Amino acid sequence: MNSILENNNICHQVEQVAEVAGYLWQKGWAERNGGNITINITEYVDDNIKNLHPISDIKPIGTTLPYLKGAYFYCKGTNRRMRDLARKPMDNGSVIRILDDCANYVIIADKPVLPTSELPSHLSVHNYLLSIGSSYRASLHTHPIELVAMTHNPKFLQKDIATHILWSMIPETKAFCPRGLGIVPYMLPSSVELANATIKTIADNYDVVMWEKHGVFAVDTDIMSAFDQVDVLNKSAQIYIAAKNMGFEPEGMSIQQMRELSDAFGLPK
Ligand code: 13P
Ligand code: ZN
Numbered sequence: 560m561n562s563i564l565e566n567n568n569i570c571h572q573v574e575q576v577a578e579v580a581g582y583l584w585q586k587g588w589a590e591r592n593g594g595n596i597t598i599n600i601t602e603y604v605d606d607n608i609k610n611l612h613p614i615s616d617i618k619p620i621g622t623t624l625p626y627l628k629g630a631y632f633y634c635k636g637t638n639r640r641m642r643d644l645a646r647k648p649m650d651n652g653s654v655i656r657i658l659d660d661c662a663n664y665v666i667i668a669d670k671p672v673l674p675t676s677e678l679p680s681h682l683s684v685h686n687y688l689l690s691i692g693s694s695y696r697a698s699l700h701t702h703p704i705e706l707v708a709m710t711h712n713p714k715f716l717q718k719d720i721a722t723h724i725l726w727s728m729i730p731e732t733k734a735f736c737p738r739g740l741g742i743v744p745y746m747l748p749s750s751v752e753l754a755n756a757t758i759k760t761i762a763d764n765y766d767v768v769m770w771e772k773h774g775v776f777a778v779d780t781d782i783m784s785a786f787d788q789v790d791v792l793n794k795s796a797q798i799y800i801a802a803k804n805m806g807f808e809p810e811g812m813s814i815q816q817m818r819e820l821s822d823a824f825g826l827p828k
Contacts, residue, residue, distance in 0.1 A: 560607055560608075560611070563608060563611075563649070563654050563667075563668035566603060566605060566607075566608060568600075568603035569600050569603050569604075569608075569633070569654075572598050572603065572633065572781075573633055573648045573652075574648075575781060575782050575783055576598060576633060576635075576644070576648060576652070577644060577645050577648040578783070579596065579699070579782045579786045580596065580635075580641040580642070580644040580645040580648075581641075581645035582790075583641045583701050583786075584641045584642040584645060586703070586790075586793075587704060588701045588702050588704065588774075589641035589642065592637070592638045592639055592640055592641075593641070593701070593702045593774070594635075594641055594699070594774065595634070595635045595637075595675035595677045595681065595699075595700045596633075596634075596635045596652075596697070596698070596699050596700075597634045597675070597681040597682070597685065597697075597698050598632060598633045598696060598697050598782060599630060599631070599632055599685050599689075599697075600631050600633055600654070600696075601629075601630045601631045601632075602696075608631070608654075608667070608668070611667045611668060612667075613656070613665035613666065613667055614665075614666050614667060614668070614671045615665050615666035615673075616665075617658065617663045617665055618663060618664055618665070619663050620657075620663065620664060620678065620679060620682055621678075621679045621751050622662070622679055622682075622683060622751050622754065623660075623661050623662040624657070624661050624682055624683060624685075624686035625661050625686070626685075626686045626689035626690050627657040627661055627682060627685060627686050628657060628661050629656070629657060629659065630656075630657045630685070630689075631654060631655070631656055631657075631667075632654065632655050632657075632674075632681075632682070632685070633652060633653075634652055634653060634654075634674035634678065634681070635651065635674070635675050636651050636652050636672035636673060637674060637675050637676045639651035639672065649668075649670065650670065650672070651672065652672060652674075653666045653667075653668065653669065653670060653671070653674060654666070654667055654668040654669075655667065657682075675700075676748065676749040677700055677748065677749050678749075679750070679751050679753075680700070680754040680776060681698050681700070682754075683754040683755065683757070683758050684698050684754075684757060684758055684761060684776070684778060685698065687758045687761060687762065688761075688778065694780055695766075695778045695779055695780055696780060696781060697778065697780065697782040697784070697785045698776065698777070698785065699776070699778075699782060699786060699789065700770075700774055700775070700776045700777075701775060701789060702773070702774040703775060703789055703792075703793040703796070704793075705793055705796035705797050705799075705800055706769065706775060706792060706793050706796045707769075707772065707774060707775075708796075708800070709721055709796055709799075710771045710772050711772060716742050716744070716771060717742075718742065719739060721740050721742070721769070722739030722740045723739075724795075724799060724811065725739075725792055725795035726739065726795070726812075726817065727811030727817060728794075728796075728798040728799055728809065728811065728812075729795055730812065730820050731791055731794075732791045732792060732794070732795045733817070733820060733826055734824055734826065735787060735791045736766070736767060736788045736791050736792050737826045737827055738764055738765050738766045738767070738827070739765060739767075740765065740767050740768070740769055740775075740792055741760035741763060741765030741767065741768040741769065742768070742771065743756045743757055743760050743768055743769065743770050743771065743776075744756070745770070745772050745773070746770070748770075748773060753770065757776050761778060766778055766779060766785075766788055767788050767789060767792060775789050775792075777789050
C-alpha cells in the first residue's frame with residue numbers, strides 16, 4: 560500500500576478535509592498554522608490498514624479515553640498550514656491509531672507527521688461523542704475573525720447572549736446552527752483543561768463552542784457540516800458588525816419572528 564488513500568472511503572473523507580481547509584484559508588480564518596481538523600475514520604478501516612506497522616514512536620495523548628480503544632483518526636499536523644493541507648493532505652496531516660491502553664497512539668500513514676497540538680481536545684470530544692452513541696465523526700477548530708472579535712466583550716460571554724444575537728441576524732443561522740454557540744472561558748491552548756471544558760460545553764448541548772479570545776471548536780457528522788455551522792454563525796457576526804459600523808444597533812428578528820421560525824422548521828425554542 561503506497562498511500563492510505565487507496566482506500567476509497569478514507570480518500571473521500573480526506574478530500575473533504577482538504578476542501579474545507581481551502582475554505583478556512585480563503586476566509587482568513589487560518590493564518591499560518593491556525594486551526595485543526597480531526598476525523599474519526601475507524602468505520603472505513605480495512606484489514607490492510609489494521610496490519611500497517613507504526614511509523615512513529617508510541618506517543619501519549621495526555622489523557623485516557625476508553626471509547627477510543629483501537630480507533631483511527633485523520634489529523635491535521637501540528638504547525639502545518641491549512642492552505643498547504645488543502646493541496647497536499649497527506650504531507651500536512653496523518654492517520655493515527657489509538658492503542659489498547661486508550662492513553663497512547665501511533666502514527667500509521669502516510670508519513671510521520673505529528674498530529675495537531677489540540678489533539679487532547681479533539682480526541683476527548685470524539686471519546687465523549689462515542690460514549691453517547693453520537694453519529695458525529697468530525698471536529699474542527701478554527702479562528703473566525705468576527706466571532707473571535709465578539710469574545711473580547713464580556714457581555715457576549717454570558718450564557719446564550721451571543722447565541723440569541725447571532726440567531727436574530729438572519730433566519731438561516733438558527734435553522735443551520737440550531738444549538739447555538741457555547742462559551743468556554745479563556746484557557747491555555749492545547750491543555751487538558753481546555754479539552755475538559757470543551758466536552759462539558761458540548762455535553763450542555765452545543766455543536767459549536769467558542770474558546771474565548773482564540774477560536775471555535777465545532778462538531779458534526781462530517782467536516783463539511785461542521786464547517787457550515789461555523790460559517791452561518793460567523794455570517795451573522797459579520798452582519799451584526801456591519802450594522803454597528805453603519806452607526807446603529809441592529810434590531811434583530813423579533814421574538815415573534817424567532818418563534819414562528821422555530822415552529823415552522825421544528826427547531827428548539
Ligand atoms: P496546530 O498547528 O498544532 O494544529 O495548532 C493550531 C492552533 O490553532 C492551536 O490552537
Ligand atoms: Zn487555535
